[in-house]
Amino acid sequence: MNQKLSNAQIAWRAAQDIEDGAYVNLGIGFPEMVARFQPPGREAIFHTENGVLGFGRAPEPGQEDWDLINAGKKAITLKPGTAFFHHADSFAMVRGGHLDVAILGAYEVAETGDLANWSTGPKGVPAVGGAMDLVHGAKRVAVITDHVTKKGQPKLVERCTLPLTGVGCVTRVYSSFAVVDIEGGRFVLREKLPSLSMEELQNATGAKLHVEGAVGDLICPEELADA
């Protein structure tokens, strides 16, 4: 396979599905990039686990106030309408079904909607943060990820082999090759890179890709290809 989307392109594609006014939590790391690609005319309201809703972009270097950070401990800024709250209220927003979208990274996603994204096994120091909470409660739980690991192994699988973050929780996957919904315990292909054949895509996927109706072309801005 000679082509895949860059992380910025995957993040851009995920951002296209976020409605104006949606309440959104972006997982720490790669998912934070989604905030950069809100379509013109739409404004999502971002939630961070440590008690801030409706925050602004990163400050200029040197302008950080370290009491004003996101869940990834990165500095953020205020903007008109920002709200602060304590941690129990913050996770009431999460588990209580008040968020419209949560976007997370993944080590593995299963066709059942199971997600593994917090632990690669018993070695080292385990750390979970808010991942196990975030997969419950948001109306849509989406994953952004490379389609395969660095070693070329599928990340979309029949059953996860790594420790689970949540069971049956993921509803859509934005990968470097495709957009895949999870419905009724199956992967349903919605969009794929036009340069990939169905056979090539299926070979890079660890579970059967179902097709229902038309499969769209997954086309992202070229200028993000190197980003």
Place this chain on the structure above:
Amino acid sequence: MDKRLSSLSEAVTDIQDGATVMIGGFGGSGAPIELIHALIDRYLETGSPKGLTVINNNAGNGHVGIAAMIEQGMVAKMICSFPRSADPTVFTQAYLAGEIELELVPQGTLAERIRAGGAGIPGFFTPTSVGTDLAEGKPVQQFDGRDYVMERWLKADHALIKAELGDSLGNLTYRMAARNFSPLMAMAAAKTVVQVTKAVEPGAIDPEVIVTPGIFVDALVEVANPAQEEELNRAGAHHP
């Protein structure tokens, strides 16, 4: 009634060996650095308190605050959600050497367990962690066709937290995202001690904006211009 204390050492003097201590903050945001360092100073002088169980979202960063407590050997157990940071060396080494115990709790469950402890609710059911390793051994019950895990409340002997304004009755406001776990911990500890950036008289804080009502606070001490843990770490600080 006046809950104000005149010194940091007085604020941490009755924490005993083996006590459970909740410490506010999410990373450096809200970390009560001066209270923690006063506790470390007491330990270095007297050998006590040691064998502590510390409850915080993280497990320290660099060589100040909670990391410095661990480095000095005061902490027997951490209850936290994310024992990683920009520089987690101190916790990581202690953990891998078997010198410190870790109870890993999902972040929202940690917050709710503390809230429940403060609210007199011994257990609750949550969807978080259902079907995962962190639910092992915990009762599961179905409600409306969905599985939920039972979690227990979390209480502590002491809470050490940082607030922005505090009046002599213990009413508190916080500064931006430095609020995080602190209002919950103030409720869940038998004795809550607060370092406030500015101590004021009753009436100076608008009742509409008080976040923690004074009933949850036992003592406060003013620390004007408090250190910020992130800034200390960026400067490579160590304590002591």
